[in-house]
Amino acid sequence: MNHFAQKYAEGFMSELIARNPGETEFHQAVKEVLESVAPYIAENPHLIDLKVLERIAEPERIVIFRVPWTDDCGCVHINRGFRVQCNSALGPYKGGIRFHASVNLSIMKFLAFEQTFKNSLTTLPMGGAKGGSDFNPRGKSDAEVMRFCQSFMTELYRHIGQDTDVPAGDIGVGGQEIGYLFGQYKRLRNEFTGTLTGKGQAWGGSLLRPEATGYGLCYFAEQMLGTRGKSFEGQTVLVSGSGNVAQYAAQKAMRLGAKVVTMSDSDGFIYDPDGLDEEKWAFIFELKNIRRGRIKEYATKYPSATYLPGERPWRIPCDIALPCATQNEIEKQDAENLVKGGCYCVAEGANMPSTPEAIDIIQGAGMLYSPGKASNAGGVATSGLEMTQNSIRQHWTAEEVDAQLRRIMSDIHTACVKYGTLEDGRVDYVKGANLAAFIKVAGAMLDQGIV
DSSP: OOHHHHHHHHHHHHHHHHHSTTOHHHHHHHHHHHHHHHHHHHHSTHHHHTTHHHHHHSOSEEEEEEEEEEOTTSOEEEEEEEEEEEEOSSSSEEEEEEEOTTOOHHHHHHHHHHHHHHHHHTTSSOEEEEEEESOOOTTOOHHHHHHHHHHHHHHHGGGOBTTTEEEEOBTTBOHHHHHHHHHHHHHHHTOOOSOSSSOOGGGTOOTTTTTHHHHHHHHHHHHHHHTTTOOSTTOEEEEEOOSHHHHHHHHHHHHTTOEEEEEEETTEEEEOTTOOOHHHHHHHHHHHHTSOOOTHHHHHHOTTOEEEETOOGGGSOOSEEEEOSOTTOBOHHHHHHHHHTTOOEEEOOSSSOBOHHHHHHHHHTTOEEEOHHHHTTHHHHHHHHHHHHHHHTOOOOHHHHHHHHHHHHHHHHHHHHHHHBOTTSOBOHHHHHHHHHHHHHHHHHHHHOOO
């Protein structure tokens, strides 16, 4: 980065931090993009004059609201709801809803900012947004979850629509929650439209939508591995998380010939040196999606496995790491452990799961590394395909959706290579993803004027 670009970047971050104090996750997300695009902006000073990145980093709209609900005992609880509509230059706002105790404004803004660039990479006409609540569905009854979702949507419905903002699921929001949210939206608006994605297949959902993020992650990683003449076949893979993304990333990696030896949740991780198979995977699916149990039960069911409470899986030797849990789950020591353990590829399935210090170590070791905005874009891409099916009132086959998903992930990889190839021939996927996405969003904003 030359002196002018460095000076611009420093001034930008100083102003952003002062304007958004204490929002560390948001600062981290913006800084990562800024470091990639600052040289390009410096070479195109009209982008500075028109404050394009400044406008992207300032959400177009933030809605924060109260969500009151009653539990099964009749006690009243109050949570906080959010919807951050970051940028609509490319199309209607699109991004998930997260229900988790950690949800706050900083996390919502970071996710919406990331979503803007992720959606740009998919080539589909979608802007970026994110929403959620600090409500924790863990341990709640179905009736309590339903009442919370209905209360949440009673406010949110005013701000969304099929041509305005189309939410989807995220952590803590699966098919059941989407159903409750959609039912209340339909009731309030008296209309049946494709305003939410991740719906049930009988009422507007797309085949392969639950699988899409995990499958897309593996399709992208396949492309990365191919640049070094490798594949998943015979490789040892670490997966973190045990939710939707982790489950289907593990399944697809298995079916591509890999041995998946770990999965985790917020309490700890299981290590199974024999690797998952279809029976073990089905047990995890039932455990997490139906019984809402904890991953430690896997080790009770399968004595070949060890449960390690309070730890992350990154010290286990492996070839490929797929972080699919949450933000900043790979820290400096974890990255060092991955290097020591022989890992040569890290493909992110979660949003910003690696800290900047960890990324420096991973890239410094010459490992293949892809940021989540590129490699986990398959979920939102398939949500976009669901929007298309809703608009034309058609239902595509799983094969048709899978072919589209493979194409989109291949196109994202091609864009990363185009903008991220270094002089020595290596590909900086962070730079490639950020620059490809920024150029597209910036171009649309310039076309539309100062709005």
